[in-house]
Amino acid sequence: MLDHHLTEQSPLERGSTQATLAVSTVIFALRPDDESRLMTLWLPLVRRTRDPFLGLWALPGGWLPADEELASAAARTLRETTDLSPRYLEQLYTFGDIDRSPGVRVVSVVYWALVRSEVAERASVGENVRWFAADSLPLLAFDHNRVVEYALWRLRTKVEYARIAHAFLGDTFTLAQLREVHEAVLQKALDPANFRRSMEASGSVISTNQHVAGARHRPARLYRYDERAAEHDPPEPTL
Amino acid sequence: MLDHHLTEQSPLERGSTQATLAVSTVIFALRPDDESRLMTLWLPLVRRTRDPFLGLWALPGGWLPADEELASAAARTLRETTDLSPRYLEQLYTFGDIDRSPGVRVVSVVYWALVRSEVAERASVGENVRWFAADSLPLLAFDHNRVVEYALWRLRTKVEYARIAHAFLGDTFTLAQLREVHEAVLQKALDPANFRRSMEASGSVISTNQHVAGARHRPARLYRYDERAAEHDPPEPTL
DNA sequence: CCAAAAGTGTTGAGAGTACACCCATGC
DNA sequence: GCATGGGTGTACTCTCAACACTTTTGG
DSSP, X not given: OOOOSSOOOXXXXXXXXXXXXXXXXXXXXXXXXXXXXXXXXXXXXXXXXXXXXXXXXXXXXXXXXXXXXXXXXXHHHHHHHHSOOOSEEEEEEEEOOTTSSSSSOEEEEEEEEEOOHHHHHTOOOOTTEEEEETTSOOOBSTTHXXXXXXXXXXXXXXXXXXXXXXXXXXXXXXXXXXXXXXXXXXXXXXXXXXXXXXXXXXXXXXXXXEEEOOSSSOOEEEEEEOGGGGOSSOSSSOO | OOOOSSOXXXXXXXXXXXXEEEEEEEEEEEEEOTTTOOEEEEEEEEEOOXXXXXXXXXXXXXXXXXXXXXXXXXHHHHHHXXXXXXXXXXXXXXXXOTTSSSSSOEEEEEEEEEOOHHHHHTOOOOTTEEEEETTSOOOBSTTHHHHHHHHHHHHHHOSXXXXXXXHHSOSEEEHHHHHHHHHHHHTSOOOHHHHHHHHHHHTOEEEEEEEEOOSSSOOEEEEXXXXXXXXXXXXXXXX
């Protein structure tokens, strides 16, 4: 990195034009669809108040301050937009096509985050912030449609579903709730019996002795996510 | 991206300090170890000719020109360092810790690449460029030890071994050669019989009618990589 | 008692592993 | 022939999907 043996001066020193760095975040929450009652993925977008793409919806984000870490900038952006804290935050990809922003060269480091479903319900929604169903977005500013598409792909092909599902839920949950999250993300029904066995075998959940009563059927046992299960391989170089 | 509803001016406009963008590449080749005869992973490093970390070895890279695509910059860097063209090139991660470069804020978009083994043999090696065994590197400049470690992890946990192995080989290859690549990357021996079946079942290789004679055993059939097999899911948002 | 979801048992198909065995070549 | 890897056959294990069945609650 920096210069190699064919030594160049810093672009700042030679005063050349250079790219500008931005950080954006794709924020997913799980909410029941207004009509179908099924849990689906939603994400908040902000309306552009200036050119380019004035009036269009875009991912929350901003320029990277020189004294702020990348992940911190993503988390801050998330907080400023939704008043929420991420339960999961990971770098997605860096988009830097020359023509992705008219006129200026902008390179965007994009993160993706998961937030709690119930909490997202009462999240700040104003004139310039709105939640959209992830599968039916309007035309977005910049290359953000492509960005969201890639984030969805990553979410759905992630191996560690357990950690993702946990991010969407509370600290304790029934296996039915956990299964519902998996089904929403994977977009297919799962066999309750087999799901139970595979979860218990994976060791990513711990059974408690508590149960939830009140429904007109056998009470479901509550489970807790096992933090130690995340100690497998580094999905992020840092960890 | 860019500014959101809490509108900020561009950092350029307000003249604030901002991070500088660099692109680096981890370049892997497969070469027989000098002693053990076994195929192992090697990568080229360049010696720093200026501060910081003067004299230490570092990944090839450079500042990002405002008019060059990220992947192009990575490929150019690779060519300038090794006189080689990448057979595989993919974005790895973006490293941006505040303190990773003393004094200045540098954000590095890192790519990883694979090059042909035989070709890497006669690759340019000078005073300031040298190939190292990937598993026993010296102390590198910046956070490059961590970067290489992450690149190795990504290489070894990639699902599409077929495409990776193909990048290391020529257009046609025997299953023994293909197996040797897999064994080197995965660092474990594979059963020849089972390997053959799993490869043929995967559909990622196509059998030709050519054979290689000359060895004092039954001639091995040559195979060809099936490009169509890569049409599964987008590992890169672009493709 | 009945409906509904929690939870258990059983079976079969397919993938992966271990390993015995045959085939074709150079020497 | 014999050594050496190329290539085939086969049996065993393990995971996972399918689905019948039992359990426990509310009404």
